[in-house]
Amino acid sequence: MAGKVYAMRVPVVTKVILVTLVIRGLDEKTRRSLRAEAIRRGLRLAQAVKEAFQLWRSYDQDAETLSERDVNNATYNALKQELEKYAGKTILIAGGRLLGTYDNPRSAATDLSLKAPEAQHAIVTTIGKDKREELEWLGGSLNL
Amino acid sequence: MARRLFESLECWPNLDGNRPTLPVTLSTLDGQHVVHEQPMPIDTGFTGAMLLSREAFSNFERAELPESESRIYRTLIGPVPMRTARALLKLPLADETEILVDTPKYGVGKSLIGLRLLRGIELLLNGQRLETCLLEERSQP
Numbered sequence: 001m002a003g004k005v006y007a008m009r010v011p012v013v014t015k016v017i018l019v020t021l022v023i024r025g026l027d028e029k030t031r032r033s034l035r036a037e038a039i040r041r042g043l044r045l046a047q048a049v050k051e052a053f054q055l056w057r058s059y060d061q062d063a064e065t066l067s068e069r070d071v072n073n074a075t076y077n078a079l080k081q082e083l084e085k086y087a088g089k090t091i092l093i094a095g096g097r098l099l100g101t102y103d104n105p106r107s108a109a110t111d112l113s114l115k116a117p118e119a120q121h122a123i124v125t126t127i128g129k130d131k132r133e134e135l136e137w138l139g140g141s142l143n144l
Numbered sequence: 145m146a147r148r149l150f151e152s153l154e155c156w157p158n159l160d161g162n163r164p165t166l167p168v169t170l171s172t173l174d175g176q177h178v179v180h181e182q183p184m185p186i187d188t189g190f191t192g193a194m195l196l197s198r199e200a201f202s203n204f205e206r207a208e209l210p211e212s213e214s215r216i217y218r219t220l221i222g223p224v225p226m227r228t229a230r231a232l233l234k235l236p237l238a239d240e241t242e243i244l245v246d247t248p249k250y251g252v253g254k255s256l257i258g259l260r261l262l263r264g265i266e267l268l269l270n271g272q273r274l275e276t277c278l279l280e281e282r283s284q285p
Contacts, residue, residue: 069205076210094206105230105242109173109207124173124207124230137217137224138189 024081068121071096076123087128094122149284152268152277154236159185164269164276166257168194169234170245178203178231186269186276190258192217192226193243194233197255201247204229215246225249235265237278 038048072093076083079098083091089101092108094116102108108124116122159165165183172178178200187195192215196204207230208214214228226246234240243261247253266279 069208069211073211077212080212105207106173109230112206113174119206121208122206123210125209125213130209130213132213133215134223135191135215135217136189137191137219 068095068119072121072123076125083127088126090124090126092122092124094119147284149282150266150268150279151282153280155270155273155275155277156183158274158276159183161274166267166276166278167236168257170194170200171232171234171240172204173207173230173232173242175232176203181236184255184257186262187256188259188262190217190256191260192246192258193260194231194245194258195253195256196245196247197253198247198251200255201227201229201245201253204231204245207231209244214249215244217246233261235261235278238265 034048034052035045038045041048043051072095075093075096075098079093083098086101089103090105090108091101092099092112094112099115100108100111102111105124105126112119112122112124156165156167163185165185167181168179168184169177169181170179184194209228209230211227215226217224217226225248227249228244228246231243231245232240233243266281268277268279270277
C-alpha cells in the first residue's frame, strides 16, 4: 500500500435551517405593498425581504459586516415593547444583550465599564424620555 | 424697556478671524476627557447642542441612542439622519452638564456648537473686536 494515494469520497452533509420570521407591528399597507412587489418581481416573500435588506445595506458603507452597533440596535428593537415597563429608567444594551436598568445614564456608563469593558458600542437610553427629535439645520456649515 | 448692563467675564478671538468660538471640554459619561478646552465654532443655524466629526463622535459610541431615537435634521437639501450619543460638556465658568451630540449618519461631519448649547448662557458676538465673550448681568448701580 505504501506510496499509493487513494481518493476517498467524503460524504458532504449540508444542514439547512429554515426559519420562520414573525414581524410584529408591521402595518397592513406595508405588508400588502411588500407582498405585491414580491409577486410583481416573481419572488417569494423571503427572497424579496432579503434583496431589500441587501440593497438597504449597500447604502451604508460602514456596514459591510454586522457591526456591534447593528447587533445592539437589533436587540433594542426586539425588546422595545418589553422595555416599556421600565419607563423613566435608563437601560444599557451591549454585546447584543440587555445588561441592566439604572436610575440615570451615568450609572449605566459606570456599569458598562464593569460588565463589558471591551465593548466598542453600547446603547444607553432612558425609556419614555429619549425620543426621536426633528430639528433644523439651516445653511451655514452644511457641507458635510 | 429697562436698560440692562452686562459685564464680559472672558473673551476668545474668533476662529480664522470670522467664526465665533467658545472653548469646550467634552467627556464620556464615565468621565474620560475627549476634548479639552478646544475652541469650537458656533453655528446658530444648527439647532442641536453639538455636531461632531465622525472621528470625534467615535469616542462617544459607548453611550449612543438607539438608531430609531437618533435625531433627524431638516435642511435645505432634505432631511439629514444623525447618530446621537450622550456626552458630558463643560463650558468656561459653568458646571458640567449632560448633552446629546450628533454626527451625520453618512459623511464625515464636522465639529461645531449649536443653538441649544447657548441656552442658559449670556454671550456676546462682538463683530468689531472679532471676539466672543461670556457675559454676566450686573445689578443696576
